[in-house]
Structures are given as C-alpha cells and as structure tokens.
Amino acid sequence: MERAMHKSTLLMAGAVLALSACASQPAPEPIAGLPVPGAPAVGEVDAPDLVVVISVDSLSSQLLEEYLPLMNGGLARLSREGTLFLNAYQAHSMTETCPGHATLLTGSHPARSGIIANRWIDIDRPADERVIYCAEDPDAPGDDMVISASPLKVPTLGAYMKAAHPGSRNVSIAGKDRAAVMMGGRQVDQRWWWGNEGWISDLDRPTPPVVAAATVATQTLIDAGSTGLEMTEYCAAKPEVIAEGQWRVGDGRLGWAAGDSGAFRRTPGYDGAVLALGAALIDDMQLGRSSDAPDLISLGLSATDYVSHAFGPDGGEACLQMFSLDRNLEGFLDLLDARELDYAVVLTADHGAPHLPERLALQGIQTGRMAPDLNSSAIAEVERQLPELPENWVAGEAPYDMYVARDLDAGLRAQAIAALKATYAAHPQIEAVFTREEIEATPMPAGNPANWTLLQRKRAGHDPERSGDLAFVLTEYRTPIERPGPTFISHHSSPWDYDRRVPIAFYRPGQAPVNRPDVARTVDILPTLAAHLGLSLGGTEIDGVCLDGVHGKRCGN
Ligand SMILES: [Zn+2]
Numbered sequence: 001m002e003r004a005m006h007k008s009t010l011l012m013a014g015a016v017l018a019l020s021a022c023a024s025q026p027a028p029e030p031i032a033g034l035p036v037p038g039a040p041a042v043g044e045v046d047a048p049d050l051v052v053v054i055s056v057d058s059l060s061s062q063l064l065e066e067y068l069p070l071m072n073g074g075l076a077r078l079s080r081e082g083t084l085f086l087n088a089y090q091a092h093s094m095t096e097t098c099p100g101h102a103t104l105l106t107g108s109h110p111a112r113s114g115i116i117a118n119r120w121i122d123i124d125r126p127a128d129e130r131v132i133y134c135a136e137d138p139d140a141p142g143d144d145m146v147i148s149a150s151p152l153k154v155p156t157l158g159a160y161m162k163a164a165h166p167g168s169r170n171v172s173i174a175g176k177d178r179a180a181v182m183m184g185g186r187q188v189d190q191r192w193w194w195g196n197e198g199w200i201s202d203l204d205r206p207t208p209p210v211v212a213a214a215t216v217a218t219q220t221l222i223d224a225g226s227t228g229l230e231m232t233e234y235c236a237a238k239p240e241v242i243a244e245g246q247w248r249v250g251d252g253r254l255g256w257a258a259g260d261s262g263a264f265r266r267t268p269g270y271d272g273a274v275l276a277l278g279a280a281l282i283d284d285m286q287l288g289r290s291s292d293a294p295d296l297i298s299l300g301l302s303a304t305d306y307v308s309h310a311f312g313p314d315g316g317e318a319c320l321q322m323f324s325l326d327r328n329l330e331g332f333l334d335l336l337d338a339r340e341l342d343y344a345v346v347l348t349a350d351h352g353a354p355h356l357p358e359r360l361a362l363q364g365i366q367t368g369r370m371a372p373d374l375n376s377s378a379i380a381e382v383e384r385q386l387p388e389l390p391e392n393w394v395a396g397e398a399p400y401d402m403y404v405a406r407d408l409d410a411g412l413r414a415q416a417i418a419a420l421k422a423t424y425a426a427h428p429q430i431e432a433v434f435t436r437e438e439i440e441a442t443p444m445p446a447g448n449p450a451n452w453t454l455l456q457r458k459r460a461g462h463d464p465e466r467s468g469d470l471a472f473v474l475t476e477y478r479t480p481i482e483r484p485g486p487t488f489i490s491h492h493s494s495p496w497d498y499d500r501r502v503p504i505a506f507y508r509p510g511q512a513p514v515n516r517p518d519v520a521r522t523v524d525i526l527p528t529l530a531a532h533l534g535l536s537l538g539g540t541e542i543d544g545v546c547l548d549g550v551h552g553k554r555c556g557n
Helices: 001-019 061-068 075-080 098-102 157-164 177-182 209-224 261-265 268-284 303-311 316-338 357-362 373-385 411-426 438-442 454-460 522-533
Strands: 052-054 083-089 119-121 131-133 170-176 191-196 241-243 247-249 296-303 345-348 430-435 470-474 501-507 515-516
Touching: 052 098, 052 170, 052 177, 052 522, 061 075, 061 119, 061 131, 061 316, 061 501, 061 522, 075 316, 075 345, 075 501, 098 177, 098 522, 157 170, 157 296, 157 522, 170 177, 170 268, 177 191, 177 296, 191 209, 191 268, 191 316, 209 261, 209 268, 261 268, 268 296, 268 303, 268 316, 316 345, 316 373, 345 522, 373 411, 411 430, 411 470, 430 438, 438 470, 454 470, 501 522
Parallel strands: 052 296, 052 345, 083 515, 170 191, 170 296
Antiparallel strands: 083 501, 119 131, 241 247, 345 501, 430 470
C-alpha cells in the first residue's frame, strides 16, 4: 500500500509532465508591483540557472533530527549532501504560516514585512470587518475575500531577480494560498494553490493547459480515495494517545475517503500534487534553461502542517508523512536531474511545532491546552473593575494580540490596558504580557536569536501599524488551542524554540556537504541567495545577512 501510494503521486507527476510537452507558454504580461531599485548583476559568479525554494510547512529541526538518520530519499539528499543548518530560526513571534513564509525570500522579520500573523485586527474598521487575513486585499470591494500580495510591504527574491534580469521568471506553487503569496511576492509570473476544486490563482491571467491538466489529475486522485499507507515498524512504535479524552491519534494511516479534499490535504499525496505541478511548470515554461536570466520556483509543501495539526507532529501519522515526504522529494530531484538543469535548492520551514500535551505527559512534562475560559474570564474581570467600558471596547484574544478601541477616553483606555495586562499576567498559564509601548521601546534585536528575550522575539514580530496593544506568551509547552476539534488538536505560534527552530538546507549538485553547527536565521536566506546569484539588493534595508561559506562562497566577494 505504501509503495502503491508513492507510485501514484509520482505517476501523477508523469501524467502532468506528459501533457505539458505540448502545452504552450502563457503570453507574458506587464507586471505591476513594488518598485525595486536598479540591481545589476555584480562580479563573476557561478550562478545557478534555476533556484528552487522548498518550504515544508511545520518542519521543525527537532522533527528532521529524528528522521534524517533513517532516511535515504530526497529530503536526506538535500540535508546530507548540502550545507545544513539545524540551528536556524524563524526568530520572531507569532510563529505562523504567513509570517514564516514572508521571512523566507524577503530577508525581513515581520516587523518589516508587515506580515505579523495569519490574521490581525484593524480596530478602526466596523466590528464585522475588523479581521484582516494576511494574504487578502483588505480594500477589495464586495463580501468575498480577494487573495492578494498587497499586505506584503517588502520585495521578494523574484523581484530582485527581475530587476537584474528582465527575462527571469518567478513561479510560486503551494498547498496554501498564503504560502504561495508570501514566497512569490508581488512580481510573479505564475502562482497557484489548491482551492478544493482546482488549482487557482490571484493573477488575472489565462490558465495554462498544463495547470488545467494538473487540476484534472489532482481531482482524479482525490476522487479515487485511499485507505492510506502501510504502517511501518518504526512508525507503529509511536505511542497512541487520546487527545482531550476524545480523539484517538497515533495509528492513523493518512488515507482519505473518495472525494474528501479536506482529508487529502493531510496526506503525502497533497505534497506530491504540488511537486507534480511544479515539475510540470518547469517543463512547460522551460525554467532554468537560460544562463543569462536565472529563474525561481517556490514550492510550499503544506501536508506536514496539516498532519501535525490533526495528529500531532510526534505520532505514527507524522512518521509516515516524513518518510513519504523524503520519497516525494526524491522523485522531484530525479526529475530535475533528468533534465540536466543547473539548479540549486533551498529547503526550510515556516515554523516548527510543539509536541502534543498528551505525549509530553508520557515524557514527564505536565502541561495541556489553554483553559477554555482564559480569555472570557480575564475580560470579564477587567469589565468588573472598569464598569464604564462601552460595548466593543476590545478585540482579539490571547495568545494573539489584543486591541483596545482607540476612541475610548485616553485615561480609561490606559486603565483598560493596564488592567488587561495585570489580569492576564496573573493567570498561571501566561508567561508574559507586553504592552505596545514596551515592545516599541525595545530596539530591533540582531545576532543570535537563540539568546533573544521573549520581548525581543515579540519586537521582531511587531508592526506598529498592524500589531495590537497587548502581546501575550503562554507558558512553555502550553498548547495555544482553547477549543480543540478533531482535525485541530495541536498548534504552533509561540515564541518558544520548538516553534522557532527550523532547518535550512542549501543544496547544489556537486558542492561539498557541510553540516553547519552555527546559528542562522530564515531572514538570512535572501541575502545568501542574492550573493550566489550575483544580485545587488540595491541598498534596500533588510534584517538578514549573507551566510558566509555556503557552497564555498565568501559573502562580499
Ligand atoms: Zn500550521
């Protein structure tokens, strides 16, 4: 069964590739986006013709450390035969998909990119329009959400590449819209994510036949259903637990009922579908075929995150997912090799993930999920202390930012913020509460993020325009879910290292493997790739620094 499913995802890649051979390339269109300062190529560099950036959603370093010695596929190849940083950090808080992906190719912390969380609140809007999704155009007319890169305040690698080489193409594909949007940025030639009934895009352009074919192939796979993978001996040894006394997890096999696209997302087949479309577009657009203008393709593999949320990152299900990911990536790398492309790969993650509290308990760490009444009781207490507070005086809930209405009397507003801080801080599940003033008085941290204080981690994730009046940190290992559901029993987002520490692997065929023990940050990826591509960033301010010595290259030379 395991082998059969692996084969089916790769077969799908083959089917899509076959169709792509006769598909035409979409007509180029003028691209409107952020202005990027002129950035000519500098110096002589042995730049690759194709840069492949792979984000494995929720792949913590801890997860990779466990499975890497047991793997022999594509994930192992990228990690073992590349330059591997296991002590790399998504340095900021909140450690979520949108801000995490926004650091990867911008060199910028959320404080600079503006992508502070998956959602934030605009307290000045009417109560039913306050929640802003990180990848939507908040000013789009109508009730339907319009996916857009407009909230991203900084350019991505693709824009710098285009500024230096007008012929460079920038392609972004992911299992989640926000991953595709944040990696592709504003100046993107093709952007696709799975929208439950097909591969969809925010770009107003014709759908290439190769993408239409991928929709048919993916839908066919979903409609077929699967009983899942065969449980291996290693994965079967993971303890089964009953989360919240209701949901038994640990021995799931990652199957899906015919037509159940939600369950399909929680399987390796979902990553396979993204990789298959990526491979198809590489062929269809002839990416990486020009040594004058390098191309970029970003691939967001979301299944690990969906598996982690539904079953925890530490059960038999995540175990099956890791080995399947390893094989799916092997198939993808084989396709690149077969085309004899001069390519480089960077593999990393948008955030890590905490263990399930039920499994931590087996290890002697007694913790749990957020108290269901943590927020409601704290707000009720503040309203008891300050009965003059009007309706809708506060929005948002811990551990996300809280926003206090700005039209309150200044004295009452200050009292409300102080009362919120004191009330939350007294709760045994709360580690720290910071006010906007405390965060904004903190200089932007630099250097080794392992040594940053909680306040500094919040500072790197704070945008004065979008962040709240209060920021919260739950105690370590406390799962930030007030009301768990059957596919949502585990969640990241904290400033603790299990959510921050992620791998970064730089791989280029023929380069010597190096295991780097030193610390890196995901914001360092952009300047490092820019150096490898011979790109100038045109004096744009970023937070990352070029990582010296990757693939034997010295930064600044
Ligand atoms: Zn997630």
